Amino acid sequence: MSATFEPNDRPGYDQVLQDIADYVLSYRIESAEALNTARNCLLDSLGCGLLALRFPECTKHLGPMVAGTVVPHGARVPGTSFRLDPVKAAWDIGCMVRWLDYNDTWLAAEWGHPSDNLGGILAVADYLAQKRVAQGDAPLTMRVVLEAMIMAHEIQGVIALENAFNRVGLDHVLLVKVASTAVCARLMGANREQLLAALSHAFVDGQALRTYRHAPNAGSRKSWAAGDASSRGVRLADIALRGEMGIPSVLTAPQWGFYDVLFSHTNKDLALKPADKREFSFSQKFGTYVMENVLFKISFPAEFHGQTACEAAVILHPRVKERLHEIDKIVITTQESAIRIIAKVGKLANPADRDHCIQYMTAVSLAFGNLVAEQYEDDFHAANPIIDELREKMLLVEDERYSREYLEADKRSIANAIQVFFKDGSSTEQVAVEYPLGHRRRRGEGIALLADKFKTNLATRFGAQRSAQIFALCQDQARLEAMAVNRFMDLFVT
Numbered sequence: 320m321s322a323t324f325e326p327n328d329r330p331g332y333d334q335v336l337q338d339i340a341d342y343v344l345s346y347r348i349e350s351a352e353a354l355n356t357a358r359n360c361l362l363d364s365l366g367c368g369l370l371a372l373r374f375p376e377c378t379k380h381l382g383p384m385v386a387g388t389v390v391p392h393g394a395r396v397p398g399t400s401f402r403l404d405p406v407k408a409a410w411d412i413g414c415m416v417r418w419l420d421y422n423d424t425w426l427a428a429e430w431g432h433p434s435d436n437l438g439g440i441l442a443v444a445d446y447l448a449q450k451r452v453a454q455g456d457a458p459l460t461m462r463v464v465l466e467a468m469i470m471a472h473e474i475q476g477v478i479a480l481e482n483a484f485n486r487v488g489l490d491h492v493l494l495v496k497v498a499s500t501a502v503c504a505r506l507m508g509a510n511r512e513q514l515l516a517a518l519s520h521a522f523v524d525g526q527a528l529r530t531y532r533h534a535p536n537a538g539s540r541k542s543w544a545a546g547d548a549s550s551r552g553v554r555l556a557d558i559a560l561r562g563e564m565g566i567p568s569v570l571t572a573p574q575w576g577f578y579d580v581l582f583s584h585t586n587k588d589l590a591l592k593p594a595d596k597r598e599f600s601f602s603q604k605f606g607t608y609v610m611e612n613v614l615f616k617i618s619f620p621a622e623f624h625g626q627t628a629c630e631a632a633v634i635l636h637p638r639v640k641e642r643l644h645e646i647d648k649i650v651i652t653t654q655e656s657a658i659r660i661i662a663k664v665g666k667l668a669n670p671a672d673r674d675h676c677i678q679y680m681t682a683v684s685l686a687f688g689n690l691v692a693e694q695y696e697d698d699f700h701a702a703n704p705i706i707d708e709l710r711e712k713m714l715l716v717e718d719e720r721y722s723r724e725y726l727e728a729d730k731r732s733i734a735n736a737i738q739v740f741f742k743d744g745s746s747t748e749q750v751a752v753e754y755p756l757g758h759r760r761r762r763g764e765g766i767a768l769l770a771d772k773f774k775t776n777l778a779t780r781f782g783a784q785r786s787a788q789i790f791a792l793c794q795d796q797a798r799l800e801a802m803a804v805n806r807f808m809d810l811f812v813t
Contacts, residue, residue: 424616
């Protein structure tokens with residue numbers, strides 16, 4: 320019996336990788352809306368990071384691996400005195416931005432938070448800007464940072480439109496790693512071959528499981544996973560720029576590629592039928608669509624599928640606050656994604672478990688008329704048994720229209736409705752909120768409040784004069800775009 324061998328003809332790079340590389344290297348950003356939204360995204364993300372510095376569970380992760388390490392031209396971590404190598408700085412910035420689940424969101428077949436890529440972008444840009452100044456060259460400007468943010472949003476978001484990594488158990492931070500790898504390699508001066516190599520390594524890496532986002536294992540890793548992914552993107556870009564070879568058919572290689580190993584219905588069966596195989600699907604080319612349509616979390620630090628439930632519950636708060644113990648049941652009408660991702664019954668073990676529970680978010684909003692990060696903490700939960708009492712009375716019902724319009728490109732609603740029924744047979748009206756405050760359809764209403772959120776978050780870390788200086792700069796598009804990155808980061812050093 321003669322043996323058969325696989326041909327060893329090295330292929331060209333997978334088309335998906337080539338499309339990403341060509342976009343990053345060649346696309347010219349001209350959308351004023353995208354640049355303006357990127358500015359708002361920058362200030363909101365930094366504000367979320369500064370607010371997170373109030374929480375010891377976040378700050379314990381920050382700083383150099385070896386205390387006292389001095390890094391020439393080290394990247395700064397906003398709100399701290401740390402100057403770190405770009406890889407660790409990306410980790411720290413990404414951890415801060417994501418810690419409270421308060422930064423921007425993208426919802427499609429896959430979910431995620433595209434501003435998670437800011438960790439890698441800011442760290443690399445700050446380091447390179449300082450290095451250029453030391454060499455007598457012009458530093459990078461904040462316009463470059465905004466463009467990198469737009470591209471990272473676009474790569475992560477367009478892939479997410481039709482490709483549900485959650486359906487095969489993979490976490491969305493995979494897309495943060497891919498997007499950060501691409502834009503950071505570009506910032507670092509990669510040519511096309513180097514950028515392709517870096518991207519191939521992002522896909523060949525072992526990928527994060529969603530285990531830490533779901534019952535019964537939900538925990539704080541979800542708060543630093545994106546920082547870890549963005550940091551890995553910086554590291555892979557550096558490896559590629561040092562001349563490391565790529566893996567051209569990392570996606571499509573039979574048996575050993577990403578599609579067969581991690582993106583197939585039956586990936587443990589080596590004799591896959593064609594119908595069982597999966598590959599990425601794209602509905603549009605890369606441009607500026609994602610940044611223009613990204614969702615901001617303005618009112619509540621909570622998983623986005625429950626944002627409108629919180630808003631509806633706050634509206635109902637005056638009607639129920641004196642009758643909480645008279646409630647018989649609470650009906651939450653919602654979308655399929657919310658039921659699958661954040662519907663939880665039983666004990667909630669930690670703050671990360673609570674901020675991904677639609678029943679908990681809704682109960683707090685109904686009972687207290689607001690929802691802030693401190694209300695996820697153990698001591699607040701323990702001191703307020705009414706929260707679990709209300710959770711036990713909640714019924715979740717899917718509205719097929721809500722589920723359908725959640726995915727429709729011209730809507731992308733994230734609807735929820737709340738109605739409260741009392742033991743005496745009376746009830747409140749049903750309060751429905753179909754588009755959250757941070758949605759593109761509510762931009763006019765939301766941006767002023769987003770600026771207020773930033774101002775409030777600045778005040779948690781800086782004095783009035785510095786806060787006013789940063790705030791004024793971040794409201795001036797032209798001035799911000801022209802500013803050197805290192806000068807911008809100087810403003811955030813403590």
